[in-house]
Amino acid sequence: MQSALHVAMIMDGNGRWATARRRPRAFGHHKGAEAVRKIVEAAPRLGIGTLTLYAFSSDNWQRPRPEVEELMRLFEKYLRSETATFVSKGIRLSIVGRRDRLAPALRQAVAAAEAATARGAAMHLRIAIDYSARDLIVAAATQAALAQSAVIDRAVFAQLLGEVAHGGAPAPDVDLLVRTGGEQRLSDFLLWECAYAELVFSAKMWPDFTASDLAAALNEFYARDRRFGALPRAAAGSAG
DSSP states (O other): OOOOOEEEEEOOOHHHHHHHTTOOHHHHHHHHHHHHHHHHHHTGGGTOSEEEEEEEEGGGGGSOHHHHHHHHHHHHHHHHHHHHHHHHHTEEEEEESOOTTSOHHHHHHHHHHHHHTTTOOSEEEEEEEEEOHHHHHHHHHHHHHHOSOSOOOHHHHHHHHHHHTTOOSOOOOOSEEEEOTTOOSOOSSSTTTTTTOEEEEOSSOGGGOOHHHHHHHHHHHHHSOOOTTSOOHHHHHHOO
């Protein structure tokens, strides 16, 4: 039975990690891919049912062309090399974000990986590539304006958001968002889905982030009192 817990991760710090070691930024991205493997392997054991990873934002196209090309090669290599592992471990893969700006070979790798893993039930792995939450919200709102239904509620809008993101069915709301690299912002990631997410910021650069760090973030999450606008438990218990 798939857990309902949805964890989102902004995998920040690959380039800075490499620069601090006087290595090319591409070296950091490759080490970051190794960290992804470890986190994806650990996530189901930690009770995560949906894991969304922010791999490449729509704004990242502004980076130097050689770095972008290397990232795209790395994405394609990752998808082709990991698909068999995903199938064996029951992990369903979805790529969310725009696809029209991706190279044909990468789009083919995306389609093949999604098709091969479609029946995975142990965990849903969502990787955000060429992703902008604001752009997707605008696209979903445009679809809502064109819809024949007189009422567009949150559930309907979430469905539209899933469709324009190529995710199909809407993902559950994010329970916990973790950002590595020391920065403390959302960077246009899952803005709708993170409405009530708990946020944990780690000073560790992504290549250094481990399964133990993820477990620690989850422990912090479980220690928090999630109120969703209601009173704290203690105050609610004393009401009246």
